[in-house]
Amino acid sequence: MDKHYDAKAAEAKWYKFWEENGCFHQDPDGREPYSVVIPPPNVTGILHMGHALNQTIQDILVRWRRMQGRNTLWLPGTDHAGIATQNVVEKALKKEGKRRQDLGREKFLERVWEWKKQYGGTIVHQQRMLGNSTDWRRERFTFDEGCSRAVAKVFTQLYDEGLVYKGNYIVNWCPRCGTALANDEVEHEPNHGHFWYVRYPVVGSLKGVKGEPYKDYVMVATTRPETLPGDTAVAVNPKDDRYAHLVGKTVVLPLTGREIPVISDDYVDREFGTGIVKITPAHDPNDFLVGKRHGLAEINIMTDDAHMNELAGEKYCGMDRWECRKAIVEDLDAGGFLDHIEDIDNQVGHCYRCHETVESRLSKQWFVKMKPLAEPAIAAVKSGEVKFVPERWSKIYFNWMENIQDWCISRQLWWGHRIPAYTLRVNAGIREEGTGKREEVFVAETAEEALAKAKKATGNAALTIADLDQDPDVLDTWFSSWLWPFSTLGWPEKTKDLEYYYPTTDLVTAQDIIFFWVARMMMAGIHFMKKPPFRNIVIHGIVRAADGSKMSKSKGNSLDECDTKVNKEKFEIGRNFTTKIWNAAKFLEMQEQALGHETSDERRDAFSRLMSSVSRPEDISLSADDRHILYAADLACRKVNEILEAYRIQDGALAVYDFFWTQICDGYVEYVKDSPNKAVSVAILRDVFWKALRLLHPYMPFVTEEVAHQLGFLKEGETIMLQEFPKGYTDAEKAAWGVTEENYEFVNAKREAITAIRALRAEYKVPPATFVKVTVATDDAKAKAEVESLKKAMRAESVEFVPAGSDLAMPSKITKFGTVYLSLEGLVDKAAEAKRIAGELAKLAGFIKSSEAKLANENFVAHAPEVVVAEARRKLAENKEKVAQLEKLAKLFA
């Protein structure tokens, strides 16, 4: 073996080997499939801790299932990420002094594809560095041809089913990105704002003297005075007696002179503000609904980039919204309309991408009706067909699904799936701009099909594609992501992959995209495939910044700095463990060389040669320690499988770690050094080592592969990836070898005795070089047989045995093995020791008292399980014995 492990070289070498030899790729066959689709990261992205956590969990599950013999598919890919990608390219253009409009749609898209070709591979490359065993031959992109076909079909089908519609709606509008945002793309943040109290004069009232300009007015409070020119009413609560007399009257909208009605609506909260609200239907979602109920006009006073338009009035037209706010406040004040200003803390929505303040704005958008899709998706989780792990996340899922809102799916971007909806050109004579004549929309998967529909609808056979205008908008990125589990397997074609791997088995993701992604995939899967897209939804934590807050790009805390602190520690644990594995492997190799096992066949087969013919424990000379490690290996295999079945990834890691470090290295390797039967022990060490390597492989793929080859467990061309995941020994084997729990416990007890003597040596400050006289009180013949190993491990000059229950005046510790005594040899500071013993006695007295009370309680004896009662009795007796010995010692030191 090499002296040191070269991680860099091994990682590069083995990843290349795995990928080139198709180790990640399998084709449908007769076995049980195990399939997982990766949550596609943004193609613009770089790998962060969240990805690493998410993908590591998946890799562990996938490698484990693959070794178990399942036909495994882990499907990778990236997301085209509409806004994010477009932003990146637009920024690059800006450096050249250009805007996307300068290039035009087609040229701009070419630029984006070029960018994707050049830089989009970054994250894919990083995923390889992680060691992901994803099937790169099936890599997909949410904007590739197949996904686009799936998107067009889905949109068309939903439209035909009446589940997609176009509507006037108030949307969250990001003025910087120039697009509508879905509700969940808006982040609400606390804001220190103002409440401007504004007087709206009642029509007919007289203008008064200075300081009290109008005799009669209503006072409204607003946080957004710039929307005032868009007001079309003021509203009060119908139950509000204070203002009942005003309902039906008309007030003057300040600065405009326009007259607007006073209406009453339940939406108004009597307690909040003045109890009177200005209604601006085109610029507030609630006002929009109120306006609909009362048939109010919707006056949109802003442009796409949040400047005021001509409807805002000549003076304000062209102003930026904040500028306009200032101007309007000044004008209100000057006109005597501003009563006073109050500070207020409220919440303001920001774009999740660029962090610009979101504006509510009236526009025409495409929507998906979600309720009909949500119902079966709720049922699938309720019935247990799909399970959340941990289960509690289902509550959050239900909560959202049951209150679901229609999904705004159109985005005013260029980079994305173009909406497959077409209208006839003005010059085709069908639509007349500005006439209000109903637009006829033709939705179809392709332009040709749309044309056919148009011909049929108009009866005009002479129409050509050139007469069609495609909707300029694109679809929300999630509109392709929600099809991911089946679009990536070939849908809408009926492929073998789709038939075999769908529904996928596990979906592993963080809690923050349960709504964005998981819930929508459930809906799409059930609707289009008639089956939910996965059986288990495994939710893991999100990686948080040091202060516990969620990491996000806009907060600027997503990069390494925050992570390094936590991670450095974890990284060190991993690195130290790797070294430990490497050194243990070197030890094994040395032992084998000492035995003269030179060829790898000799080494590999030593264990089976030794053990295979054994049918009774008497046929083979295994020591208690040999049998102990075989039992521990068996236990570890069973435990790890069981733990992973329950998705307890971290616990699995601890179990393997403990098996390797504590059981193999600290325990068995120490024994093997002085084993009386080296040939046997080294063969056993090799076998448990091989089991440990395979148990470790899902967690540490590279080092286990490298060690497996350097130690000759595998021949050239083989890989640990495709070896069987260890299940433990068979019952027949354990019976034949005498591998029992009883023996396991015996060796544990022996080690406990050794630890006890070491502790006594430390307590009495016996120098390491000094050999001591040790006495063990036990009647166990097996214990006596272990005297040689005890002598060495305890650094004992001699080990003597006395009958159990013997009462010697020496420092002692009680163990399951028997009471161990350390001979003093006059090494002790009597006064200090007497003090220590007194403290010890006080502690024990407390325990004995409470134990006695417990055992005196009839209910405890009657109701507690027998083992618990027996254990309590044993502990009490043990501690009483300890007290007796300490008292004896106390006299000795007195």
Place this chain on the structure above:
RNA sequence: GGGCUAUUAGCUCAGUUGGUUAGAGCGCUUCCUUGACAUGGAAGAGGUCAGUGGUCCGAAUCCACUAUAGCCCACCA
């Protein structure tokens, strides 16, 4: 406002249906280098399991309330 979750050693966290004197890693203290491994080994200190009450023979674990923190949803003009 509605919902969810957390609070255990200096730090990061386990603790699987309630049952030995509550664990791990890091950090800390003491000691040990001709040893496969100092990226190591041995021993040790450190916790009234956020608080209060309740159920039970028995509570870190179940229930109620309180405090603190975090997340999600909805939002007040």
